[in-house]
Amino acid sequence: MRDHSDLQQMNERSLVQQSAVRKATFSPGEVKTLRPFSIWEISQFMFHVPADTLRKKLAEDPSLPQGETEEDGRQRWFTLAEINELRRRVRFRGKSLLPKRPKGRAMRVAVSNFKGGVGKTVVAQHLANAAALDGYRVLCVDFDPQATLTHSMGLTEVKEWNTVWGIMCRDLCREADRIADGYDDPDDCPYPASDELPQDVQSIGAQRVQDFIQSTCWPTIDIIPSCANAAFVEFASAQYRSLHKAWSFFGCMARYLDELPDDQYDLIVFDCPPAIGYQSLNAAFAADILYIPSGPGYWEYDSTTSYLGQLGDAMNDISEGFSELAEDAGITLPKQFRDIRLLMTRFELNNPLHTAMMDAFRNVFGEDLCDSPIEMTRAVEQSGRFQMSVYEQDYRQMTRETWKRARQSFDRAYDEFRDTVLRAWAADSAQKEEV
Numbered sequence: 001m002r003d004h005s006d007l008q009q010m011n012e013r014s015l016v017q018q019s020a021v022r023k024a025t026f027s028p029g030e031v032k033t034l035r036p037f038s039i040w041e042i043s044q045f046m047f048h049v050p051a052d053t054l055r056k057k058l059a060e061d062p063s064l065p066q067g068e069t070e071e072d073g074r075q076r077w078f079t080l081a082e083i084n085e086l087r088r089r090v091r092f093r094g095k096s097l098l099p100k101r102p103k104g105r106a107m108r109v110a111v112s113n114f115k116g117g118v119g120k121t122v123v124a125q126h127l128a129n130a131a132a133l134d135g136y137r138v139l140c141v142d143f144d145p146q147a148t149l150t151h152s153m154g155l156t157e158v159k160e161w162n163t164v165w166g167i168m169c170r171d172l173c174r175e176a177d178r179i180a181d182g183y184d185d186p187d188d189c190p191y192p193a194s195d196e197l198p199q200d201v202q203s204i205g206a207q208r209v210q211d212f213i214q215s216t217c218w219p220t221i222d223i224i225p226s227c228a229n230a231a232f233v234e235f236a237s238a239q240y241r242s243l244h245k246a247w248s249f250f251g252c253m254a255r256y257l258d259e260l261p262d263d264q265y266d267l268i269v270f271d272c273p274p275a276i277g278y279q280s281l282n283a284a285f286a287a288d289i290l291y292i293p294s295g296p297g298y299w300e301y302d303s304t305t306s307y308l309g310q311l312g313d314a315m316n317d318i319s320e321g322f323s324e325l326a327e328d329a330g331i332t333l334p335k336q337f338r339d340i341r342l343l344m345t346r347f348e349l350n351n352p353l354h355t356a357m358m359d360a361f362r363n364v365f366g367e368d369l370c371d372s373p374i375e376m377t378r379a380v381e382q383s384g385r386f387q388m389s390v391y392e393q394d395y396r397q398m399t400r401e402t403w404k405r406a407r408q409s410f411d412r413a414y415d416e417f418r419d420t421v422l423r424a425w426a427a428d429s430a431q432k433e434e435v
Contacts, residue, residue: 031154031217032153032154032217032387033154033217034079034080034217034218034219034392035392035394036067036068036077036078036079037077037078037079037080037083038075038076038077038078039051039054039055039067039075039076039077039078040075041395042054042078042083042086045133045407045411046083046133046134047086047092047097049092053092057090057092064085064086064089064090065078065082065083065085065086067082079219080132080133080218080219080220081219083133084135084219084220087135097135098135099134099135099136099266100422101136101266102422102425102426102428102429103429104262104425104428104429104432105257105258105260105262106139106257106260106262106264106265106266106267106268107266107267107268107288107289107421107424107425107428108257108268108270108286108287108288108289109127109267109268109269109270109287109288109289109290109291109417109421110270110272110283110284110286110287110289110290110291111123111124111127111269111270111271111272111291111292111293112270112272112280112283112284112290112291112292112307112311113272113274113292113293113294113303113304113307114274114275114276114280114303114306114307114310119293119295119345119346119374120144120271120272120274120293121144121148121149121152121271122293122345122374122389123291123293123343123345123374123413124140124149124269124270124271125149125152125153125271125389126374126389126390126391126410126413126414127269127291127413127414127417128140128218128221128267128269129218129221129389129391129392130391130410130411130414130417131266131267131269131414131418132218132220132221133391134414134418136220136266136267137220137221137264137265137266137267138218138220138221138222138265138266138267138268138269139213139221139222139223139224139260139264139265139267139268139269140153140216140221140222140223140224140268140269140270140271141164141223141224141253141268141269141270141271141283142163142164142223142224142225142226142271143164143226143270143271143272143273143279143280143282143283144226144271144272144273144274144279145226145227145228145229145231145233145273146226146228146273147225147226147227147228148271148387149223149226149271150223150225150226150227151387152387152388152389153216153217153218153221153223153225154216154217155214155216155223155225158214158225158226158227159227159229160227160229161203161204161207162211162212162214162224162225163212163224163225163226163227163233164224164226164233164253164279164282165204165232165233165236166204166207166212167212167224167252167253167256168233168236168237168240168249168252168278168282169200169201169204169205169240170204170205170206170207170256171251171252171255171256172194172197172201172205172240172244172247172252173194173197173201173202173205173206174194174205174255175244175246175247175248175255175329176191176192176193176194176196176197176244176247177193177194179191179244179246179328180193182328191244191245191246192243192244197243197244198243201240209256209259209260212224212256222265233278233279234275234277234278234279237249237277237278238278246325246328248322248325248326248328248329248331249278249281249282250278250281250282250285250318250322250331251282251285251326251329251331252282253282253283253285253286254282254285254286254331257286267421270283270286270287276307276310276311276314280311281314281315281318284311284315284335285315285318285331285335287337288337288338288339288424288428289337289338289339289340289341289420289421289424290337290339290340290341291341291343291417292304292307292308292340292341292342292343293342293343293344293345293374294342294343294344294345294361295344295345295346296344296345296346296347296348296351296353296354296357296358296373297353297357298357301357301360301361304342315334315335316334318333318335319333319334319335338423338424338427338428339420339423339424340368341368341369341370341416341417341420342361342365342368342369342370343369343370343373343374343413344357344358344361344369344370344373344374345373345374346374346376347373347374347375347376348375348376349375358373370413370416370417371416372409372412372413372415372416373409373413374409374410374413375405375406375409389410390403390406390407390410391407391410395407
């Protein structure tokens with residue numbers, strides 16, 4: 001017979017191997033670093049100018065970042081910080097290299113589906129990386145206790161109180177006090193104040209808004225991480241709801257993000273768990289845009305169909321059953337998204353089944369389906385295996401064409417994503433101007 005101790009021992013053995021993998025994948029000391037980028041990459045994929053034109057700009061102004069030159073003098077390499085300085089200081093034909101950024105707060109995107117293996121984390125990671133290379137400041141929020149996105153960003157030691165669970169504890173304390181303060185006599189409040197909640201909730205609730213945000217190996221990407229110990233958040237949230245029945249549990253993340261300065265980030269990307277629960281509902285209610293990845297098989301189609309129905313039902317139930325509670329908390333129901341998009345992943349161009357499923361998705365979802373799927377290539381396979389996005393992989397470690405094909409696939413998907421975000425941003429700005 002076997003019990004929980006067997007699981008714990010298996011976990012300990014796996015952690016040893018996990019450490020070995022990280023040492024082989026990351027730099028010495030298990031610290032992930034972001035590689036530099038060549039003039040060829042910068043000119044072709046970021047600035048979209050001829051490489052000779054970029055070289056001429058650098059030669060004309062020695063005060064610009066000059067990068068590091070290879071020993072043979074054939075190629076120069078630049079850090080992302082240097083690339084961003086070039087974006088700020090260089091113009092081509094009078095055109096700025098800085099990305100479009102309408103006024104207002106950061107746009108929030110939830111990457112969600114409860115089917116495992118459809119590429120949620122891969123999509124979230126690559127969209128975040130692509131946006132950072134495009135000049136945007138990005139905050140990732142890892143809602144998934146598998147913590148794959150957290151590990152891919154180079155974080156290996158995360159405490160559960162620094163995860164979304166900590167944010168929910170903090171929110172419960174703040175909401176408990178807000179609700180109690182709404183009574184002329186707090187003693188008349190039928191719900192507990194923060195000092196009546198469990199001690200662990202109180203201690204976590206004392207954290208500041210910026211305490212949950214951690215830096216990554218990308219200078220313009222921060223993350224609210226996750227960890228395996230955060231898996232109990234669904235059970236804890238149910239317990240907290242029983243303690244405080246007036247707590248609008250689905251609004252925690254939205255309230256937290258509203259506390260951040262509008263100009264701290266441009267884009268916030270949520271990586272959601274493969275389930276519809278307290279965390280995924282928090283992501284949905286905080287998101288402006290819902291991105292739904294799906295593989296090209298029938299089972300993925302079937303699961304995505306179920307996900308759409310169950311998420312819709314859950315959000316409808318909240319709209320109907322918690323309307324008074326939401327209104328008291330300043331939450332507008334029903335929840336509205338600026339856009340909902342479906343993205344095909346693991347797509348093989350020469351696979352007739354995949355093409356047929358793409359047509360089936362388009363027949364059902366029409367323009368809600370992204371035109372550019374994520375293609376399955378060797379570089380994409382290595383992305384998951386080595387916890388490195390295509391953007392992080394050095395094209396010198398494979399054939400340039402293999403890397404280029406994968407990069408262009410993600411770039412096309414990102415271009416559609418950016419257009420979706422900019423449309424939502426413009427609509428959001430226009431609505432605020434009318435008000």
